[in-house]
Amino acid sequence: MTAEVAPRKCMGVDCDKNAGTLQCPTCLKAGLDSYFCSQDCFKRSWSEHKSIHKKTTGIYNPFPSFTYPGNLRPVYPLSPRRTVPKTIPHPEYAKDGIARSEQKFVGRNNIKILNKEEQEGMRKVCRLAREVLDIAAAELKPGVTTDYIDEVVHKACLERDSYPSPLNYYNFPKSVCTSINEIICHGIPDQRPLEDGDIVNIDVTLYHNGFHGDLNETYYVGDKAKANPDAVRVVETSRECLDMSIDLVKPGMLFRDPGNVIEKHAKTRNCSVVKSYCGHGINQMFHCAPNVPHYARNKAVGTAKPGMVFTIEPMINLGTHRDRTWPDDWTSSTADGALSAQFEHTLLVTEDGVEVLTARLPTSPGGAVPIPAAEEAKNEA
Structure with a gap:
């Protein structure tokens, strides 16, 4: 057929x-x-x-008449769509791009509580997702294309009998999202070589044995990026916002609460918080209830209970919080072309706190870089 x-x-x-x-x-x-x-x-x-x-x-820019907010441009042609063997279980949207189960539950606030077996399924896929992200991050260096990172992620997924969840999710053409510099999220891997001084977010999600595991980190490309006070400020602020919000997670936490902590910390660094995208429930579905906004005074519905699994993934900008989507209908850029950074973990609410299912390993590439003292003092003034 x-x-x-x-x-x-x-x-x-x-x-x-x-x-x-x-x-x-x-x-x-x-x-x-x-x-x-x-x-x-x-x-x-x-x-x-x-x-x-x-x-x-x-190579060419497929949207030459589009007014790009920043300096980044897409570099086409995209490589052919990568294939996944039929022996690896596919999510429901793999063929036609439509996640029907998610559409069925849109607007509902019934938040699934996973049983012990389902929780173990989430632990497994999240461990695999961490392995794949670390493998991809280890390949980052000036001159490497994001299409190559996509190839690395794709192969690593297949080696773990897993389907790369982004592939054909509502027709997304690649196996991973790679978001460079002013790109907030959903960047499509292409032929542009990474440059010394770039920052790049790698957003990995795996589908394994019926469950999705989702995480991302923003990395510095070359020493020039680590020496850029603005780049370090936005990356480390995003990292800290995620860590501080995870500290809140336990039974009884309101899903509107993380946004208050995230925006308060972002403002101390003279950064803004993206409002268009939020953390989300994840289990047998890629995206489901609850929604976990990252900005203050939001009206998110629901309370954390043991057995719930969801992501928190703050997107932090140096300039305006507003975003603009490229004509590919996926790539989300800051509206003013300023740098953006994001970090994400998948979290399981336990009886007395939280388990970070996608936690970093001692061997994980990347990690925190000190914010230059002069830059921190300037933002505190």
């Missing part, structure tokens, strides 16, 4: 039709996909479309 193939969209300017078989001859010679609905549409779009031919390397 063959898989359904989504129709190609025409690449014509302001054209929302499906493409036919007509291809740009120049793109065809370069091995690039570039389909149009008609000859007239191709001619009308030529003056803008031909800009992708200027680079002799074959």
